Amino acid sequence: MQFCDECGSMMHTEGDTWTCRSCENEESRDSRAEAAMTTQDKQRDDGTPDVADATQSATETMQEPCPAEDCDGDRAYYEMLPKPGGSYEVRLFTCVECSHKWRES
Incomplete structure (x- = not known):
């Protein structure tokens, strides 16, 4: 390494x-x-991690205002993912109107 x-x-x-x-x-x-x-034993290279895409299989949306300056969208697809090595999850959003992506802060 x-x-x-x-x-x-x-x-x-x-x-x-x-x-x-x-x-x-x-x-x-x-x-x-x-x-x-x-x-070290059992160490392996899993390659590049997949990039999460909240629109891949999401059918549910929730009311969440889009933070993009030029978008007035108020609905977003969402996906909950575990935080790598952490003890909590992160929520990823994709605007239904403009496809802007962001995460819950």
């Missing part, structure tokens, strides 16, 4: 470089350093 020297985020391999997806910093890969990295 490699962390970005610029912002501290975890870096990902892309060909012969380590790339930071947060600040786009790139560093050359070092095969000797990578050989020294160890993997």
